[in-house]
Amino acid sequence: AQxxxxxxxxxxxxxxxxxxxxxxxxxxxxxxxFWYVQYPNQGLQLLLKYLSGSTLVKGxxxxxAEFNKSQTSFHLRKPSVHISDTAEYFCAVSVGSGGYxxxxxxxxxxxxxxx
Amino acid sequence: GAVVSQHPSWVICKSGTSVKIECxxxxxxxxxxxxxxxxxxxxxxxxxxxxxxSKATYEQGVEKDKFLINHASLTLSTLTVTSxxxxxxSFYICSARDAGRQSSYEQxxxxxxxxxxx
Numbered sequence: 001a002q003x004x005x006x007x008x009x010x011x012x013x014x015x016x017x018x019x020x021x022x023x024x025x026x027x028x029x030x031x032x033x034f035w036y037v038q039y040p041n042q043g044l045q046l047l048l049k050y051l052s053g054s055t056l057v058k059g060x061x062x063x064x065a066e067f068n069k070s071q072t073s074f075h076l077r078k079p080s081v082h083i084s085d086t087a088e089y090f091c092a093v094s095v096g097s098g099g100y101x102x103x104x105x106x107x108x109x110x111x112x113x114x115x
Numbered sequence: 116g117a118v119v120s121q122h123p124s125w126v127i128c129k130s131g132t133s134v135k136i137e138c139x140x141x142x143x144x145x146x147x148x149x150x151x152x153x154x155x156x157x158x159x160x161x162x163x164x165x166x167x168x169s170k171a172t173y174e175q176g177v178e179k180d181k182f183l184i185n186h187a188s189l190t191l192s193t194l195t196v197t198s199x200x201x202x203x204x205s206f207y208i209c210s211a212r213d214a215g216r217q218s219s220y221e222q223x224x225x226x227x228x229x230x231x232x233x
Contacts, residue, residue, distance in 0.1 A: 032220045043224035105158045
């Protein structure tokens with residue numbers, strides 16, 4: 001079975017500073033990796049995903065993530081955060097193919113941008 | 116595109132009553148929908164996978180008789196919480212996969228339904 005570990009439950013960062021949200025996963029098979037953002041009392045919105053190809057993935061809102069197979073990591077980064085980036089961020093791993101897919105989410109990292 | 120709606124967005128009900136939550140894919144067909152539950156300050160826990168025209172697949176520990184799932188069409192899945200109790204209070208989120216874009220492995224999430232059982 002696959003699992004996802006988000007190492008930081010909360011990350012405070014000053015506005016315009018860079019940020020990295022860490023994510024490690026474990027799986028015995030090939031995986032697809034995702035980062036989602038959740039604003040208060042809302043559903044999840046996809047930030048970016050890694051399916052194959054280039055290990056550096058660029059997403060919406062200036063976020064990017066790098067897939068590192070040897071370290072089984074998929075850390076999320078942004079060079080300069082904005083107040084509006086304050087939200088909860090979930091890393092997720094998906095296994096399966098065709099019509100079946102199961103997604104496992106990490107516990108989430110709350111990003112607090114300080115003005 | 117790829118919008119998923121949920122109704123209602125929040126509901127308060129009395130203990131012992133049943134509540135139905137709808138999940139709709141508005142601009143695509145979804146052969147597979149997923150139902151998640153999220154407790155405060157916790158991650159999403161998959162409850163069940165809903166397949167159009169067939170029985171839902173429930174995750175271990177989820178009572179299928181308590182959480183009834185129906186996926187009667189390619190755009191609608193419903194979750195009914197039967198005989199709700201205060202411990203069922205939670206944030207329920209559905210997601211859907213676009214039947215025409217299986218290779219994207221992406222799920223589109225609804226905005227969630229906040230259930231409070233008094």
